Amino acid sequence: xxISLLALSLLSFSTALAFESFxxxxxxxxxxxFDQGIQISVSGSGPAQRSxxxxxxxxxxxxxxxxxxxxxxxxxxxxxxxQERNVRQTIRGTNKNGIAGGRTIQIxxxxxxxxxxxxxxxxxxxxx
Numbered sequence: 122x123x124i125s126l127l128a129l130s131l132l133s134f135s136t137a138l139a140f141e142s143f144x145x146x147x148x149x150x151x152x153x154x155f156d157q158g159i160q161i162s163v164s165g166s167g168p169a170q171r172s173x174x175x176x177x178x179x180x181x182x183x184x185x186x187x188x189x190x191x192x193x194x195x196x197x198x199x200x201x202x203x204q205e206r207n208v209r210q211t212i213r214g215t216n217k218n219g220i221a222g223g224r225t226i227q228i229x230x231x232x233x234x235x236x237x238x239x240x241x242x243x244x245x246x247x248x249x
Contacts, residue, residue, distance in 0.1 A: 152183030153186075153227075158192040161194070161235075162235050169203065179225035179227075183213070
């Protein structure tokens with residue numbers, strides 16, 4: 122019991138020291154670029170043919186701006202899907218408050234999902 126209380130006290134003290142070292146500096150948010158695009162194909166004709174081109178540009182040191190783009194492409198049915206996505210982001214930030222800007226954080230979340238649907242192959246056989 123005494124050991125866990127001592128450990129908790131040391132943890133609290135070290136946490137307070139860590140936050141104290143940052144409290145004297147003015148807060149400045151960096152800029153963030155975020156892109157989320159999902160491409161899904163549910164078909165019995167094989168995986169989709171895809172392209173997902175995301176271009177992110179940041180000009181200079183940036184403070185406090187955010188760009189978010191989202192997109193979804195969903196194909197359900199027979200035939201092989203062709204999915205194409207093009208995104209271009211440019212972010213600029215100005216520093217009017219004297220706060221030093223930082224590097225722009227760039228985040229890409231772009232999953233592709235292919236679901237095999239054998240029923241589509243059966244439907245294609247019936248049409249012949």
